[in-house]
Amino acid sequence: GAGVSQTPSNKVTEKGKYVELRCDPISGHTALYWYRQSLGQGPEFLIYFQGTGAADDSGLPNDRFFAVRPEGSVSTLKIQRTERGDSAVYLCASSLISGGTGELFFGEGSRLTVL
Amino acid sequence: DAKTTQPPSMDCAEGRAANLPCNHSTISGNEYVYWYRQIHSQGPQYIIHGLKNNETNEMASLIITEDRKSSTLILPHATLRDTAVYYCIVGGNEKLTFGTGTRLTIIP
Numbered sequence: 001g002a003g004v005s006q007t008p009s010n011k012v013t014e015k016g017k018y019v020e021l022r023c024d025p026i027s028g029h030t031a032l033y034w035y036r037q038s039l040g041q042g043p044e045f046l047i048y049f050q051g052t053g054a055a056d057d058s059g060l061p062n063d064r065f066f067a068v069r070p071e072g073s074v075s076t077l078k079i080q081r082t083e084r085g086d087s088a089v090y091l092c093a094s095s096l097i098s099g100g101t102g103e104l105f106f107g108e109g110s111r112l113t114v115l
Numbered sequence: 116d117a118k119t120t121q122p123p124s125m126d127c128a129e130g131r132a133a134n135l136p137c138n139h140s141t142i143s144g145n146e147y148v149y150w151y152r153q154i155h156s157q158g159p160q161y162i163i164h165g166l167k168n169n170e171t172n173e174m175a176s177l178i179i180t181e182d183r184k185s186s187t188l189i190l191p192h193a194t195l196r197d198t199a200v201y202y203c204i205v206g207g208n209e210k211l212t213f214g215t216g217t218r219l220t221i222i223p
Contacts (some may be wrong), residue, residue, distance in 0.1 A: 106158030
């Protein structure tokens with residue numbers, strides 16, 4: 001498809017388990033962003049990649065959260081030892097270049113539920 | 116990033132113009148004003164952005180005051196499909212910091 005694709009769309013896991021969320025950005029987009037959105041709140045910035053490197057990871061809440069983008073395209077957000085408070089919709093966005101117009105194209109999100 | 120203040124909710128009659136205000140009194144000289152919206156259960160969607168001048172595209176118009184401390188997003192002829200949460204964001208060209216936005220409801 002032409003848009004940002006995120007998988008899985010829904011993930012239910014148990015407290016303490018490991019989770020991976022995948023993002024396929026729009027082809028050719030060099031910048032990729034992860035956000036997290038809790039119910040009733042706006043999206044909260046987690047991390048942003050320019051190419052393969054994390055340009056800003058200041059939003060990652062703690063060391064249980066990690067993201068990679070090894071080939072500068074697909075990105076995976078990894079959450080270790082999940083906690084109930086990690087339950088949220090995880091949104092991925094991409095943009096053509098960093099420092100451009102700021103127009104981010106968002107995916108539909110991955111809804112994570114930690115029981 | 117500068118903070119923004121938006122009313123938590125607004126209603127607008129279908130077919131009328133929806134005017135969504137945003138205050139950003141601490142905006143700095145090189146920061147843009149961006150507007151995004153989020154329809155229920157979807158990811159945010161870019162609407163428009165501007166620096167100093169008013170801007171218009173096929174979706175909306177953005178009016179920025181001369182002192183840049185506030186702006187208004189105008190949807191000229193609101194439809195039911197415009198019901199969404201609208202986010203006003205001020206910042207540089209990299210990460211965007213979302214607030215809680217304005218929940219706009221279009222009334223038939």
